[in-house]
Amino acid sequence: MKTELQYKRYSEKSILIEWPPKIDENSLRKILLVKKSVEKFYGKLIVEVVSTYNSLLIYYVSTIEDFYSEVLNLKSLCNAKFGDVLVKNKLWKIPVCYASSLAMDLDVFVRDKNLSIDEVIALHTSSIYTIYFMGFLPGFLYLGGLHEKLFCDRKITPSPKIEKGAVAIGGNQTGIYPVESPGGWHVIGRCPVDFFDPNKEDCCFVNPGDRIQFISISEKKYNEISSLFFHGLYTPEFVFE
Amino acid sequence: MMGKMKLLETGFLTSVQDKGRYGYAKYGVPKSGAMDQRSFQLANLLLGNGENDACLEWIFKGPTLQFDTETVVVLTGAEVDAFLNGVVVKMFTPLLLAKGDVLEINSCKKNVCGYVGIENGFSTKVIMNSRSFFKPITGSSSLQVGDEIEYKKGVNFKSKYASISMPLDKKNIVELDVYKGVEFDQLSKENQLNIFSSSFTISNRMNRMAIQLEEKVFNDASSILSAPVLPGTVQLTPAGDLIVLMRDCQTTGGYPRVLQLAESAINKIAQIRRGGKCRFRLIEW
Numbered sequence: 001m002k003t004e005l006q007y008k009r010y011s012e013k014s015i016l017i018e019w020p021p022k023i024d025e026n027s028l029r030k031i032l033l034v035k036k037s038v039e040k041f042y043g044k045l046i047v048e049v050v051s052t053y054n055s056l057l058i059y060y061v062s063t064i065e066d067f068y069s070e071v072l073n074l075k076s077l078c079n080a081k082f083g084d085v086l087v088k089n090k091l092w093k094i095p096v097c098y099a100s101s102l103a104m105d106l107d108v109f110v111r112d113k114n115l116s117i118d119e120v121i122a123l124h125t126s127s128i129y130t131i132y133f134m135g136f137l138p139g140f141l142y143l144g145g146l147h148e149k150l151f152c153d154r155k156i157t158p159s160p161k162i163e164k165g166a167v168a169i170g171g172n173q174t175g176i177y178p179v180e181s182p183g184g185w186h187v188i189g190r191c192p193v194d195f196f197d198p199n200k201e202d203c204c205f206v207n208p209g210d211r212i213q214f215i216s217i218s219e220k221k222y223n224e225i226s227s228l229f230f231h232g233l234y235t236p237e238f239v240f241e
Numbered sequence: 242m243m244g245k246m247k248l249l250e251t252g253f254l255t256s257v258q259d260k261g262r263y264g265y266a267k268y269g270v271p272k273s274g275a276m277d278q279r280s281f282q283l284a285n286l287l288l289g290n291g292e293n294d295a296c297l298e299w300i301f302k303g304p305t306l307q308f309d310t311e312t313v314v315v316l317t318g319a320e321v322d323a324f325l326n327g328v329v330v331k332m333f334t335p336l337l338l339a340k341g342d343v344l345e346i347n348s349c350k351k352n353v354c355g356y357v358g359i360e361n362g363f364s365t366k367v368i369m370n371s372r373s374f375f376k377p378i379t380g381s382s383s384l385q386v387g388d389e390i391e392y393k394k395g396v397n398f399k400s401k402y403a404s405i406s407m408p409l410d411k412k413n414i415v416e417l418d419v420y421k422g423v424e425f426d427q428l429s430k431e432n433q434l435n436i437f438s439s440s441f442t443i444s445n446r447m448n449r450m451a452i453q454l455e456e457k458v459f460n461d462a463s464s465i466l467s468a469p470v471l472p473g474t475v476q477l478t479p480a481g482d483l484i485v486l487m488r489d490c491q492t493t494g495g496y497p498r499v500l501q502l503a504e505s506a507i508n509k510i511a512q513i514r515r516g517g518k519c520r521f522r523l524i525e526w
Binding site: 008009010011012014016018021022023047048049050051052053054055057059067133134135136137138139140142178179196198199203204208 | 263264265266267268269270271368369377378379420423465466467468469471473491492493501503504526
């Protein structure tokens with residue numbers, strides 16, 4: 001069955017394509033394929049294409065003069081048969097230390113959920129999370145796949161300061177704070193690896209479509225990896241799927 | 242040859258800004274850039290600069306600056322009194338400075354955002370294609386007393402510069418051109434009409450990320466899956482607040498996007514003070 005897509009003018013220089021509003025991996029694959037072909041087709045005529053769960057925002061270099069002819073172009077790109085395009089996505093192993101000394105909300109979270117720390121670790125590390133897109137903060141990953149036993153409403157009053165590397169849960173989502181920021185999520189662990197470095201050519205080592213799995217590490221190991229990472233001697237492991 | 246400009250006094254939220262950081266939204270990096278792009282462009286035009294040469298931006302209160310070489314600067318944006326070595330100078334008029342000159346900029350009398358353009362632009366580090374300050378990218382969001390910024394010393398002094406005078410905007414209510422936002426059609430007809438027949442007040446909840454309006458609106462649109470947003474996007478929160486996203490806004494958001502400000506309207510609203518009024522005027526594509 002063909003999916004009905006919506007093409008909407010967003011601003012003077014941008015057009016939004018919308019898929020039906022749902023979070024699923026098939027839409028994600030499709031959206032990422034369209035994103036690639038839009039980037040290839042337009043090249044230097046566009047500034048960027050931003051993808052989210054069910055949208056693509058195409059931002060042009062100049063004001064769009066003829067919206068309808070652009071939509072025709074975009075339609076043909078969206079309707080193209082991609083066949084069995086082989087997309088190589090990575091599965092990353094991301095170390096996380098789940099210790100109260102490094103995670104300010106862990107004790108309260110465990111108590112509120114009526115779980116042991118080991119149970120929280122087991123649930124959080126057993127899922128494989130899919131990276132849908134980045135937003136909110138530079139390098140912040142929108143991940144799908146949190147176990148429903150860990151769902152937890154956001155704090156009523158956000159914490160004024162959540163440390164870089166904090167692994168947290170908010171609602172039905174989990175994520176890693178890539179930079180220090182205020183935030184309303186519950187911090188349950190700490191990751192020694194930076195997800196965003198504006199001074200690197202490749203500022204973020206993961207991409208939408210990749211997956212990640214958290215690996216529980218001790219505080220000693222956390223300190224070790226932090227120091228190695230700081231000196232550029234540690235890269236998270238990955239396998240091609 | 243590089244010259245250096247030193248901040249003797251910081252003013253308020255004084256930062257280096259250019260057109261912004263384009264091409265990195267997919268990593269969640271905001272566009273940033275001068276809040277009032279029109280005044281920023283004007284500074285570069287008056288100096289014969291490149292269109293993306295970096296300027297200083299200040300909010301409400303300007304900085305006091307000392308230059309260690311001769312150069313040319315210009316003041317644009319918010320209406321303000323400024324003094325070169327204690328003598329009043331004009332805005333929108335390139336000023337020839339000598340080595341050691343001190344430029345003092347007061348608190349502005351009208352508007353919000355002021356700009357100091359310099360010949361060839363300021364040469365702070367370019368990170369991700371832009372010099373615009375944004376803390377997670379450039380390490381700080383504003384300049385401090387004693388900070389020194391380099392600029393390429395004027396190598397092409399022109400014998401003549403254009404200067405302009407800006408007619409004062411006497412309107413009490415600023416008209417903002419807007420397009421329908423992606424979720425506009427989810428609002429009831431009555432609510433839609435209400436948005437265009439009301440005037441709105443700028444609240445004190447305003448910064449480089451967003452400006453919240455004082456008056457509440459009935460919200461009959463539901464939240465959406467996190468989706469792309471841009472500077473100029475007007476979000477409607479469940480509590481009925483209208484939030485106008487500005488240059489440092491996040492790249493995605495989950496509130497319904499009810500309006501999109503035209504680029505010209507983003508520049509206009511950036512210059513309205515707390516308590517100032519605005520009205521939305523719908524324009525069709």
